[in-house]
Amino acid sequence: MSFSDILNIGLMQGFAGLSLFAVLLLMGLGLAIIFGQMGVINMAHGEFMTIGAYTVYLFSWLADNRFPRFSQTYFLVAIVAAFVIAFAVGWLVEWALIRHLYKRPLDTLLATWGLSLGMQQVFRSTFGPKEVSPTLPDWLMGSWAPHEGLDIPINGLFVLALTLVITAALLLAMYKSRWGLRVRATVANRIMANASGIDTRKTDRLTFAIGCGVAGVAGAAFTTIGSTGPTSGSLYIVDSFLVVTFGGAAHLLGTVVSAFGIAQTQSISEFFLTGSMAKVLTLLLIVFFLMIRPQGLFASKVRR
Amino acid sequence: MNTDYQAGRRHVLQGLIALALAGVSGLNWAASLPTAKVNTTKLAVTDSEVVVGQLHSATGTMAISETGSIQAEQLAIDQINAAGGVLGRKIRVIKEDGASDWPTFAEKAKKLLVNDHVATVFGCWTSASRKAVLPVFEKENGLLYYPTFYEGLEQSKNVIYTGQEATQQILWGLDWAAKEKKAKTFFLVGSDYIWPRTSHKIARKHIENVLKGKVVGEEYYPLGQTNFNSLINKIKVAKPDAVFAIIVGGSNVSFYKQLKAAGITGSKQFLLTTSVTEDELLGIGGENAQGFYSSVKYFQSIDNPNNKAFVAAFKAKYGDKAVIGDVTQAAYLGPWLWKAAVEKAGSFDVDKVVAASPGIEMANAPEGYVKIHANHHLWSKSKIGQIQADGQIKMVAESPKLNEPDPFPKGYQ
Numbered sequence: 033m034s035f036s037d038i039l040n041i042g043l044m045q046g047f048a049g050l051s052l053f054a055v056l057l058l059m060g061l062g063l064a065i066i067f068g069q070m071g072v073i074n075m076a077h078g079e080f081m082t083i084g085a086y087t088v089y090l091f092s093w094l095a096d097n098r099f100p101r102f103s104q105t106y107f108l109v110a111i112v113a114a115f116v117i118a119f120a121v122g123w124l125v126e127w128a129l130i131r132h133l134y135k136r137p138l139d140t141l142l143a144t145w146g147l148s149l150g151m152q153q154v155f156r157s158t159f160g161p162k163e164v165s166p167t168l169p170d171w172l173m174g175s176w177a178p179h180e181g182l183d184i185p186i187n188g189l190f191v192l193a194l195t196l197v198i199t200a201a202l203l204l205a206m207y208k209s210r211w212g213l214r215v216r217a218t219v220a221n222r223i224m225a226n227a228s229g230i231d232t233r234k235t236d237r238l239t240f241a242i243g244c245g246v247a248g249v250a251g252a253a254f255t256t257i258g259s260t261g262p263t264s265g266s267l268y269i270v271d272s273f274l275v276v277t278f279g280g281a282a283h284l285l286g287t288v289v290s291a292f293g294i295a296q297t298q299s300i301s302e303f304f305l306t307g308s309m310a311k312v313l314t315l316l317l318i319v320f321f322l323m324i325r326p327q328g329l330f331a332s333k334v335r336r
Numbered sequence: 337m338n339t340d341y342q343a344g345r346r347h348v349l350q351g352l353i354a355l356a357l358a359g360v361s362g363l364n365w366a367a368s369l370p371t372a373k374v375n376t377t378k379l380a381v382t383d384s385e386v387v388v389g390q391l392h393s394a395t396g397t398m399a400i401s402e403t404g405s406i407q408a409e410q411l412a413i414d415q416i417n418a419a420g421g422v423l424g425r426k427i428r429v430i431k432e433d434g435a436s437d438w439p440t441f442a443e444k445a446k447k448l449l450v451n452d453h454v455a456t457v458f459g460c461w462t463s464a465s466r467k468a469v470l471p472v473f474e475k476e477n478g479l480l481y482y483p484t485f486y487e488g489l490e491q492s493k494n495v496i497y498t499g500q501e502a503t504q505q506i507l508w509g510l511d512w513a514a515k516e517k518k519a520k521t522f523f524l525v526g527s528d529y530i531w532p533r534t535s536h537k538i539a540r541k542h543i544e545n546v547l548k549g550k551v552v553g554e555e556y557y558p559l560g561q562t563n564f565n566s567l568i569n570k571i572k573v574a575k576p577d578a579v580f581a582i583i584v585g586g587s588n589v590s591f592y593k594q595l596k597a598a599g600i601t602g603s604k605q606f607l608l609t610t611s612v613t614e615d616e617l618l619g620i621g622g623e624n625a626q627g628f629y630s631s632v633k634y635f636q637s638i639d640n641p642n643n644k645a646f647v648a649a650f651k652a653k654y655g656d657k658a659v660i661g662d663v664t665q666a667a668y669l670g671p672w673l674w675k676a677a678v679e680k681a682g683s684f685d686v687d688k689v690v691a692a693s694p695g696i697e698m699a700n701a702p703e704g705y706v707k708i709h710a711n712h713h714l715w716s717k718s719k720i721g722q723i724q725a726d727g728q729i730k731m732v733a734e735s736p737k738l739n740e741p742d743p744f745p746k747g748y749q
Contacts, residue, residue: 163619
């Protein structure tokens, strides 16, 4: 093997790590808002991602069958629609279910798990039990090959770019907008926030819905790299919780750092060990870390 | 138990009535074969009806795969009924849902055998569900027709395996790869559970001992893995002549989408799989796996009159867009093979049907001629197909002879 081969593999493996980082971050972001900021254990997070995936499928079907001239552009519209639909469903779920359970965090776990099973059955009854495959636009397929032997996946680049945009937007919203201020105030001290005139109920609902919307976007983006079926969401739920728990609840940056750490550990160990062993190693490291520091990477300094 | 006694008396009565009827009509099957005679083990058989069970996952993760089997078995049963039933008796199906949960499978199997006294069961899909129901079928002396290709290493008096066991699917496929594609170096990848691991064990022995080739990599990933970029880079480092892939479920979709995105396509890399049928291609998308090869025993596109009739009937019942994969076809064989064995035995009794089964032939199976081996698996021809952009698979080669099923292959364990 020549030097340029090794360089190429190194570059591609580096990108594999980056691309896993983007995937983990994107799937964790929505949960970080809901679990990290609100303390709601949302077991239906994966199903909100599936909503996004099926939105892409619906738009792809429309583009194929009704509006062929949009076959190259529908995907961008579908991502926005995925956010809107998942946001709306999230809003509804918060109103119907979650708001009654804020004082009983363990019950939200059970309720949202039931919700996830119900949603899976709705997908199954609506779209059928078999997996579907949205027709992706040509510009998202294949690889970017700057020179012979080096292939950078375009869908990976796309997910990476999308993740950066969403993360930046969320960080801005959380630390520069009125909504972010209200969320942070509510997280820090709900009673005090209420007393100072913040409508915490409204804040909760908006926060939950935004978290679900982001999950929808993640699901939409993952149609480029993963499967679309009634139970696709369950593939992501464990990793999502892992990223958020490891990152800690205090700051969205914790989620970013955590996703990066997990992705690099897994990606590098996968290359030198087998896939299953890499997973074992990654999980062991996380477990040990959480044993020493149960609050995760970034803990909030609030007196409890 | 009281009910047993009553049931026994009822059967005798029915037998008498049937005998009387036989005197009158003397023509139809049921009359010439009284229930008391064709059913000595208190199965749910009457003069006009025989009850069978169907046990698949209609809900849960496995519904993705098992739906096709449920449909194919129902189609075969409908066709058998339209043609007069089995021994003159119409088949009635009791459907139970295993719900992708193995203990549920065992419970429902017991219900079908003990409460419903079904004459046979068509069902299961994953090996885990089959292993869960196997003790129940052996204890209650039931009969199960199992449709999925699987790892082998099993043989039961109470099960007829209508899919291929591992050696049938793998050996001829690898021979073909070595001969036609000049493959010398192989990279084995699989999901981390019993089927891929057993299959790769067989594949490795065959590659090293028979083909005198080399295995340059063997990798397993947990079920549900969605990221394969590191694996793909390892394949690029190893530069194998052939990738031999057995990845299942949602991971399958991720694997092929990411292969394509990394520039590994059918035109650049030879890849052979035993886990992709037309059903899986619905989720993967034909364009993402185009040009790769699949080694199974049936493709929807097989060009023969039996298959054309089967595909037409399937589409007439389940819609034009219905897709038929290897397991769906194997599930379709179950009711027909059972009917043939029952009629050869002249009885619904499980012991007699089992005794009659070896040697049962089905000349008009969609996949072509099949025959039940003494070890309860099917003699069948292995086939290689190339995946097309539209999600269909085009057959490019077929084994010249029927491959003998060998669930306990010597020298491969």
